[in-house]
Amino acid sequence: MIKNKTIFGYIMLAGILGCLATSAFAAPLQILEFKKAQFSQTEQDQLCKQAKDLCQQDVQWRSLKTPDQNLWILSSRNDIAQFKPTALGFKLVRKWNIVTVATEDGHHNQYIFPKLFPLTQQRYAIAIIDQFSEMYSGGGANIERASFYELKDSGDEHRFIENYPFSFSRMIRACFSEQDYESSKGKCHDEDGLSLDIRPLKPMLWQFRYHYRLDVSPASDSNEKSYQGSRNLNIDLNKVPKQPNIPVNWDYTGQE
Template identity: 25%
Template sequence: MKKLVLFFAIVSFSAVAGITDITTKPVALTALKKNSAQYIDICKAVDDFCKDGTPIWKEKNSNDIFYLTTSHLQLMKMKKEGDVYSKIVSWDFTKETNNEDIPDDELTKSDVYIYPALYPLSKLKTAIALVSKWSTTYSGGGREEEYANFIMINDDGTYQPAFKNIPFSSREMIKACFTEDDYAKQSHCHDESWSILSLKITDDSKDYYSWKFITKSYNWPAFKERSSTQVRINESVAYPFQSQP
């Protein structure tokens, strides 16, 4: 199965009841090559933080803002001025994973990571996505689910969850072929399903932007052609810190 990727909705301006709602979108962070001169220079500037191949990200459309993420769920923001790299602020999200709900007794947490994107909450505030991955294996298949906490990051190193336990992505494969004849006759020997979250973030002149959560779910039955895949879309709208979708 293809690796699931989070996609973001990009839409044009629209006018409703005489008011123009402006749609915005997340800012992607692109990884620096670990053998590049820039990566090495940044690591030298933060030698106590950059260890064991720490990812370093560049803010899209910016040549002077960088982010470092560690496996210990720390995030550091840096700025380049001339040839000098300096730390602006850092956040530590380790405590954020202590009280997570278990989505299913069958699943075990297998990873937690900071997704490489910045999500607009308002004209001045931004969030990151702290993603928890839960999984289990079957004979000839398995199931994986990811949930995100979208967390507002402040310039003083503090943070505040804006949305919690949002379904981020999922996938499942269940074996359907069991004999040699099954495998000889069928090219698609699994029941497969997966889901992907998209976001539509809109400035509708309130304190915080409205977020529309769009989950597109796919179901591809065993022994069927890929074209028979069934698609279902679920949408909900919520505002940061007010209600959950």
């Protein structure tokens, strides 16, 4: 009888552990943000011994921990490193060096968006943002386009989304005469802009939430009306559309 109770106890314990494991595995995917890193000198020395590129002069770090307690570091020189916890401290798993570009005139730059995007429970991606700016008489625009890269175990990156709208803000002059200034009610520009929020729904499925706003000056001759709009798009990461299905006027890419 005691033996049977013992066996029954083991079965119950195994069932509980199995449920806990399943619950942990099924935990919702979350986008994680790199934040300013705070390490002791001992911890920095340990990490630098394993990834010397992180520790060049004037290099700054941001860090985060994934649900499996792995440590990720993003450096100001675009190195990304992944470390796993061990009894002796963090051990380097792999490292990526991300190449970005910047023009001398500052009209086109690239940067790594400081977040880690989950594809599955164990696979992650980053976004590289192309940043453009343009100026014109009495106005201008700032435009951002995003490409997403999976960080592969080999230390390489695989691009699976290319040149998606990420954000923009634009001002177009609407006042050209004294009469325009009088009728503008203090608003002498047409202004519009786009923003994007991303939400992981399940492994290999993200929801892109685009938000657009248009604010038209009373002095404008554009025949447009102010409005706000939004569109939610579920993106299957196994077969990504070349471009998202949003209205053409939401997808401003700059003057040709």
